[in-house]
Amino acid sequence: MFLTPGKDRRPAARAAGVLRAYAADGVELVVRHDAGPTADLAFVLAHGFTGNSGQPKVRRIARLLSRSGGVLSVDFRGHGDSQGWCTLGHTEVLDVAAVVRLARDLGYRRVVSIGFSMGASVVIRQAYLDRDGPAAVDGVVAVSGPAFWYYRGTPVMRVVHHLVEHAAGRAALRSRGVRLWGGGWPTPPPMPPYEAAAGLAPIPFLVVHGDVDRYFPLDHPRALHRAAQQAGHRAAELWIIPGMGHAEAAIEPATVSAIAQWVQATVTSPDLSSTSPTPGMR
16 A cells, blocks of 8 residues: 655555555544645645545545645544544544655655644644654645634534534534544643644645634634744745635635645745735735
């Protein structure tokens, strides 16, 4: 399953399809691999809460990204066909780390993580926690992600809290394919995403958020970006997308393509200033 790059510029293409990865705590994960044009770049695609790698909205994003690089889309623990129990973004950092290592084993030279909603919080924290290890990433993109844990400030997030905190809600989540651990929100909470964002430098970091997001208002992306900037991160950017709602279901193909162009300009060609269009306002 694991391949080593040689003269073939697309060694990872031969492993396209459904693969397995194993988190550091032994959880078996399902990963869908879409080969890209070369083995120079891979995206690790991390879905949001209640999502999985086979959902049409996630597959659409994977296909768009695969025009620029390989894509490894993970089913988080407790979601889809992966084993384990969902911990609401806590131990999911181990899942992203496992898929980053898988991308390296497949021969990809640069690996960029892109997460949506819960997945956004996970890729930020994983990039910070593993910044000096074998699961280090070359860039991070956080789409529609929270900056703070246990946010209840919008009606839809209060519904999410009700589902998580009550047995009937957890049963409803199981009917949607989410196996949630019984302890509710992890206590003590892990490092909040905005604190992790402050430690990402010099890893290129892009925050993308819609201005009509019903889950997390604009103080979340601004807090992520501000934390990085205040820590002296010169490769952190914020895109506020007019008219965009929340996460995978709301992102337009043009925005996905612009993200891929940003990655190519800032990660695969770091000596160049970014030439990608910014489809929003700072």
